[in-house]
Amino acid sequence: MSDFIDSSNGGGPPRGPQRIDPADRAQLAESPVPARRVFALFAPHSGSMLVLLVIIVVAAVIGMAQPFLTRTVIDEALPDRDVRLLVWSVVGMVAIALVTAVLGVWQTWLANAVGQRVMHGLRVRVFDHVQSQSMAFFKRTRGGEIQSRLVNDIAGLQSMLTTAATSVATNFTSAIATAVAMVALDWRLSLLSLIVLPPAIWLTRRVALVRRDITTQRQRMMANLHAQVDEALSVNGALLGKTLGVSALRSADFAQTSDSLVDLDMRSQLAGRWRMATMNVVFAALPALIYLAAGLTNTAGELSIGTIVAFTTLQTSIFRPIMGLMGVGAQWVSSLALLSRIFGYLDLPVEVAPPADPVEVDVASVRGEVRFDHVGYRYPDGDVEVLSDIDLRIPAGGSIGLVGATGSGKSTAASLVSRLADPTSGRITIDGIDLRDLAPDDLASIVGVVSQETYLVHDTIRENLLLARPGAHDDQLWSALTTARVDDVVRALPDGLDTVVGARGHRFSGGERQRIAVARTLLRDPRVLVLDEATSALDNETERELQAALDALTQGRTTLTIAHRLSTVQDADEIVVLEGGHIVEHGTHAQLMAFHGRYAHLAGEQDSEPAPVAIAG
Template sequence: MQSQNSWTEQRSDAGRSHLSFKNQLFFKLLARLTGNRGSDPGRAVARARKFLGYYRPYVPLLLADLACAVLVAASAIALPLCASYITTRLPVLAEADDALAQILGMGGIMLAVFIVQSLATYFVDYRGHVMGARIEADLRKELFEHCQKLSFGFYDRQRVGQLMSRISNDSLWLGELFHHGPEDLAISLLKLGGAMTVLTIIDPVLAGLIALLVPPAVLYARHFNRRMNVALKTTKERIAAINERVEDALGGVRVVQSFANEAVELERFEVENRNFLRSRSDGYRSEALLWVGMDGFAQLVTIMVIVGGAIRILHADLSVADMLTFLLCVGVLVDPVRRLDNFIRLWQEGATGFVRAMELLEKEPDIADAPGAVDIGPISGAISFRDVSFGYGDGGAPVFSGLSLDIAAGEFVALVGASGVGKSTLCALIPRFYDVGGGAITIDGKDIRDVTLASLRRSIGVVQQDIYLFSGTVAENLRYGRPGASDEELVAAAKAANAHDFIIALPDGYDTDIGQRGVKLSGGQKQRLTIARAFLKNPAVLIFDEATSALDNESERAVQQALLELAAGRTTVVIAHRLSTVRHADRILVLTPEGLGEEGTHETLMAADGLYAGLHRVSARI
């Protein structure tokens, strides 16, 4: 028998050999129920084990929930039996001196059973929901944490709205499944088994007639179950497309309004909205047909008992008291049918969401720590490219092929060149946002693939061209560079970045809310905040994907001065879109589609009258 730890692991190849034959069958059945019927049975079983593994931290709560479910089912069966006791003994009780006391005593027992049933139902509904919500939160956290680890290449291919839907909507339905699944299944099976046992004891003929209706009902449920599965999967894809459309339109609302394209965006949204409505309608149709069929099954059972029981009474094969008990048990039998209906609906909602969540969790990061990776430790910042080749893998030409260059520790290097030659790509390779296709990049002689990503990126500060500030205050955004920074360190970093003066002029100073992505600030102010954030991080290597081309002259001068302050004493690589910003660079590298075209100081390259001089003349005319 497998250990408690092994059955929760995701990988199937190591754990499956320790599973008993019965457990193998159980996991395979669960895998089929979740819809994982692909060509890889190992992955299907692993997903099933992963599903059950989410219950592990809550086993005591799960057992208590199931115990209360047993009480709910047992009390439901006990009440008809108590009623049967009274009705069958009425002729005897009528002649007894203590008849009233016996009836009241049985009433007290029935009241006690009712109280137990109510308390157990309360626990199941309340604590069971809490358990489902906790598992849902655990899964949502796991999805978010995994998304944080996925590489830039993944996000180049994915859409944020789709990922948001998997993290929010899909996990919501899973929480309902994790809660209602075990208890509804347990209550349904226990009530069904208990009621059928009592019915068989009272009248095997009528019980047999009821049992004959079960196979058609199961086949009917399976048919519409499959139809619901398809419809629900489509619905989840459609709502993800809606999220994507909303996120895109509202995130770019200023562009939309500046082009007066509100009608265009509304039409694009309506297309996705109609697709969602169509898929939802298909799902509701299948769900309605399923519920109608299951309700019809319950009604047919009731009609059959009434008609068949009346005939049996006429032939003296059944007493009126037994008939009453039979009808009460049929009432109990209807509840598990309804619970099974609900379970099927939740299973389809949750199972499709679980498969979509697993598809995301099974995405391995393109870039991860190598086995045996070590902390890079304190560095001086000497960077070397050795025969580096790289391409984005989209079928296009490689960005670099055999690129070699050295950047000394503490050197201020500027990268210039036409758009598309790979300046930003070269900088993205240093912190391993992407991995080289060939060759190697080293820092202080250490291959960056042999050190941990966390230590590598802690040593590198990146001020990106696409400025990103988070919703919140100025102080919160600055502390993103170093969460534990004091107020004094915050102010010192802002002063070094020429940002302190405009910050204290804001309504609430450092506590001013800057809006989503810093919308309440100007371009120059946002850029200086990102530089101050890099100051707080205090990295040994600084990469500055300069974005001063869109700034006014005053803001540009402030940003350039802040950059020079930040670059002092550390290795700095600047991507220069405006060549006036690179005059003070120790060395200028001119990139071309063929690789490194020229290198040298501003004066040397201007005197050579080559590629750089040509770019400078073009820049001067703009």
């Protein structure tokens, strides 16, 4: 397999092959891609691929008639003044050009159509599979890496799916057809071409290696430039730059990177120019050598002018398909490396898999009784149990508060109720049905979550609310906003519901974002509600406003409240104290305070803390 790929520049001689990236070799050595998986991508399009192959062969064969018509015009039609032969030859030339042009457009369209459909299928499969991963996957994986798989890697396959898949057939057919035509014209001149082609290919290869190294450096520099833009010009990046006063430093770093790009671009344009100049001399010398050979004593008079002209045309055109064939190896390795990374994501096991045969449930009739039945949990890559033998029951419409020090397992318990993860032992049920037996959509309709980290998409308030109930009309949206105590804020905005919330909702304060999230959950109307430290990042005044909204939200719903501030769970039907993943106390606020145990100790610590001033509402 060759280590080079063709990278022709359109007009003039091709730029030549490129080396296989060592990183691509390493990727394939670590995660090889079986041929059957590659063929499986194209299997649904086998009919189109067969048509494409026929087009390639037909176009190559028809195109080879052109130099023979040229020879006929020069050697017969013009000297003999045979107008009829001249007209038919010219008509044939135009017809061949027209037919090959139409076949070329058809080939390009068909190859791109197949490639785009394959890329579309891959994108959707990867997106769906990544969406099915548990939250543990997203916590341990950088967001940029996921985006790179979905966007960059799949886009990088385009060359293979739209061109490389057909380049072997195209180049091989063209090279064979051209070689046969050259031999048919004159076998001695064909031998001369074989002597000239190797140094021409070698020179082109040397030029490509120089450009390859510079291009690799440029790609790395471009990656740095993109990273600097993302870090400095995102909402959080801009805030950090302004508050730390590092804007000037960032500007200097950006200017330095940009200047390096200018240097690399200049070097790329000038790289190997003398070699390319030599190539141009070689290409100019090829027909000159043919003319010289035709004029030698032992061949003089045997070769017609038409034959010489036709041969020099073929000689020039044979170079490109040969270089293309040399380049298939590296292009194939590069594409397989991308597929290896993409298949790596598709092969990720689904830690929280949907049930194969979900229990049918009428969401509207769910009562909402939640039961933890000896539940234990440990992280997939850890040996320490985060939760151990948790056994508790929340009656339908009842409320429980989970409290404890940081790391006690409170938020983990909350994530299990919404099935962001599955228990490693025991089970959690709603109305006696194991969560693992509920369809994901049914579970999302039954269990609603309001967390400290409120996420609003970069869209209007209306669209953010409609995520919970796509068919809701404006009266329902305003009703939810009113119940969440945030309708006055929205009404005061010039665009009202059509106000764009900004990146991650930064258009609003923390308390306003939380209340919009409460309104969104109200529209969802879940029977079970999980409040995961929803007020912990707010100051006292904003907390009171949000708590009023939460009180309205929890009416008639089964509620599990995860709280750092004990004041938010004092009115719960029962308070459960966690420590080291175990339940150490449970009871009402009054009972636990009278017990003078862990809960009373936590309450005493919070009473001595200064009032929080986290986020203004």
